[in-house]
Amino acid sequence: MSPCRSRPHPAEVAGRPIYIITLMQLLNATLIKKEKLSENIFLFSLKIQETENITFTSGQFVNIYLRNETKLLPRPFGILSYENNVLEICFEIQGDGTKELSEYEIDTKLKCMLPLGNGFPEIDDTVLIGGGLGIVPLAPIKNNLIAFLGYKDKPFLAERFSNAKVITESEGLITDLIREYDFDAKTVFICGSKNMMNAVMPHLTNCKKIYASLEERLGCGFGACVGCSIKTKHGLKKICKDGPVFDLEEIEL
Amino acid sequence: MKNILDKFEIKNVKFKNRLLTASGTFNLDSASYDPSALGAVTTKGVNLEGEEGNPLPRIAETDSGILNCVGLENGGVENYIRTELKELKEKGVTVISNFFGSSISEYVEVATRLDESDTDLLEMNISCPNIKEGGISFGTDKTAVLELTKKVKQEIKKPLIVKLSPNVTDIQEIALSAVEGGADALSLINTLLGMRFDIKTGDPILSNTYGGLSGPAVKPIALRMVHQVRAVTDVPIIGIGGIMNKDDAKEFFFAGADLVGVGTASLCDPHAIIKLLK
Numbered sequence: 001m002s003p004c005r006s007r008p009h010p011a012e013v014a015g016r017p018i019y020i021i022t023l024m025q026l027l028n029a030t031l032i033k034k035e036k037l038s039e040n041i042f043l044f045s046l047k048i049q050e051t052e053n054i055t056f057t058s059g060q061f062v063n064i065y066l067r068n069e070t071k072l073l074p075r076p077f078g079i080l081s082y083e084n085n086v087l088e089i090c091f092e093i094q095g096d097g098t099k100e101l102s103e104y105e106i107d108t109k110l111k112c113m114l115p116l117g118n119g120f121p122e123i124d125d126t127v128l129i130g131g132g133l134g135i136v137p138l139a140p141i142k143n144n145l146i147a148f149l150g151y152k153d154k155p156f157l158a159e160r161f162s163n164a165k166v167i168t169e170s171e172g173l174i175t176d177l178i179r180e181y182d183f184d185a186k187t188v189f190i191c192g193s194k195n196m197m198n199a200v201m202p203h204l205t206n207c208k209k210i211y212a213s214l215e216e217r218l219g220c221g222f223g224a225c226v227g228c229s230i231k232t233k234h235g236l237k238k239i240c241k242d243g244p245v246f247d248l249e250e251i252e253l
Numbered sequence: 254m255k256n257i258l259d260k261f262e263i264k265n266v267k268f269k270n271r272l273l274t275a276s277g278t279f280n281l282d283s284a285s286y287d288p289s290a291l292g293a294v295t296t297k298g299v300n301l302e303g304e305e306g307n308p309l310p311r312i313a314e315t316d317s318g319i320l321n322c323v324g325l326e327n328g329g330v331e332n333y334i335r336t337e338l339k340e341l342k343e344k345g346v347t348v349i350s351n352f353f354g355s356s357i358s359e360y361v362e363v364a365t366r367l368d369e370s371d372t373d374l375l376e377m378n379i380s381c382p383n384i385k386e387g388g389i390s391f392g393t394d395k396t397a398v399l400e401l402t403k404k405v406k407q408e409i410k411k412p413l414i415v416k417l418s419p420n421v422t423d424i425q426e427i428a429l430s431a432v433e434g435g436a437d438a439l440s441l442i443n444t445l446l447g448m449r450f451d452i453k454t455g456d457p458i459l460s461n462t463y464g465g466l467s468g469p470a471v472k473p474i475a476l477r478m479v480h481q482v483r484a485v486t487d488v489p490i491i492g493i494g495g496i497m498n499k500d501d502a503k504e505f506f507f508a509g510a511d512l513v514g515v516g517t518a519s520l521c522d523p524h525a526i527i528k529l530l531k
Binding site: 219226 | 309524
């Protein structure tokens with residue numbers, strides 16, 4: 001099984017482009033652990049049969065293919081962790097596909113493809129801002145300064161973060177959490193709903209750089225269908241292949 | 254009994270086997286196999302100046318199908334010839350360049366450029382709105398199809414495939430118009446017009462409201478149309494519509510197709526198409 005061609009990451013760190021190898025293979029996965037974090041939110045551990053050493057950067061995602069063959073499209077999820085051939089994903093039920101996924105029992109076999117997309121650049125001392133399931137792509141980052149996490153109901157996976165500040169809707173909004181923080185010269189990684197991002201953006205005018213992980217309906221998830229193009233200052237880019245992480249200065253919102 | 258591994262020929266252009274990619278689903282960067290192993294690659298449609306395509310969402314799902322309103326995003330014919338076509342020809346791929354326009358003159362201009370290039374064949378997408386005639390699709394009007402095909406055919410030397418839209422009342426009369434206009438081959442079907450609603454909001458999911466349906470869901474319609482078109486013409490037919498495996502391809506051969514195109518399957522499994530040759 002050979003990796004597909006590599007391509008440079010849009011964010012060059014210290015003048016060095018980051019090359020990310022993508023395996024364009026359907027891998028065999030078995031559900032080995034399932035945890036219900038709340039009414040509609042699940043944490044799954046999947047053992048990948050193929051033992052090639054896959055590495056990923058935070059912000060990359062995995063395509064999960066459902067067992068029901070009438071559902072043709074993969075469901076893309078941020079990679080929460082990948083270690084010793086065990087992939088972790090955390091997802092919320094949104095529709096038919098995620099509902100089906102949530103009902104799989106231990107030992108269920110399915111196919112997946114990872115790692116996909118370009119993740120966050122490897123930069124130290126970043127400020128992480130995550131809302132709801134948006135915290136997942138940020139969770140693998142360990143060298144951050146601080147992490148602001150906003151939730152609708154009860155927090156989940158907050159323990160995965162270094163230096164986390166948590167708020168739930170009953171207490172306030174994520175904007176309350178970041179209001180007093182000095183963003184001057186900081187690099188921010190943000191992931192969450194469009195509403196959350198719009199609310200937070202005015203507070204980030206001082207920061208050095210903002211990288212956002214964008215969420216949209218995808219098609220194939222690996223760059224073939226042209227279903228996820230967005231306008232950037234350097235032309236049309238694919239969310240699944242050039243993103244989902246983008247330097248916000250690049251995006252024409 | 255036709256076999257997918259058999260050779261084929263359209264007007265001196267040789268195909269090493271009967272399997273092609275359907276337009277809009279092949280991307281050299283995202284291909285996990287050697288495209289020169291296929292009979293041909295049909296590239297994504299290009300027009301003169303390029304298109305940005307539609308806003309997102311461009312993709313929705315239905316049982317055994319996909320809806321897309323990508324909106325013919327492309328970088329224009331010149332850019333295509335300089336980049337993707339050049340790369341594909343360097344790899345030894347037989348290339349069918351798909352093209353479209355919003356007026357007969359644009360179709361002719363793009364076709365002329367492609368004819369001068371290294372492409373092996375041209376495939377004309379007629380499922381486009383005719384801007385001059387108020388946006389009515391070329392492909393639903395047999396007179397428009399005849400005139401368009403004639404005008405393009407008289408300017409080019411390379412073989413012309415006309416790709417038929419299934420959103421018509423009578424596919425046979427459209428097919429006959431294309432053949433009368435000089436089409437060297439026909440490919441069908443293009444996507445069927447459909448839509449989905451978001452259950453939570455009550456709004457259409459696709460940004461363009463309607464989109465093209467493809468995948469296994471359309472196979473019976475595609476087969477029926479291939480069968481109907483075969484009944485009225487002897488020209489080579491490329492059968493497209495929900496082919497996922499060898500048995501699906503066989504059905505298209507039974508219906509009368511000479512070559513088969515695989516599109517949607519490649520979006521679900523990058524190796525699906527190459528498995529048809531095993």
